[in-house]
Amino acid sequence: MILLIAALLVLGVLVGAAAHTSLPVLLPAAGAIALWLAAFAVRERTRER
Numbered sequence: 001m002i003l004l005i006a007a008l009l010v011l012g013v014l015v016g017a018a019a020h021t022s023l024p025v026l027l028p029a030a031g032a033i034a035l036w037l038a039a040f041a042v043r044e045r046t047r048e049r
Contacts (some may be wrong), residue, residue, distance in 0.1 A: 003040060004037070004040060007033060007036060007037055007040070010033060011030070011033050014026065014029055014030060014033070
């Protein structure tokens with residue numbers, strides 16, 4: 001859960017900096033975070049209980 005909160009905080013920083021960052025820098029960073037969150041979600045859903 002801490003990893004998810006950290007990812008959301010990093011995403012918030014990137015979104016806040018979007019006005020000052022060029023698009024070629026912003027898109028790969030946002031894509032990397034989105035992939036990381038998707039992998040986290042899949043891992044949490046498939047985890048044995």
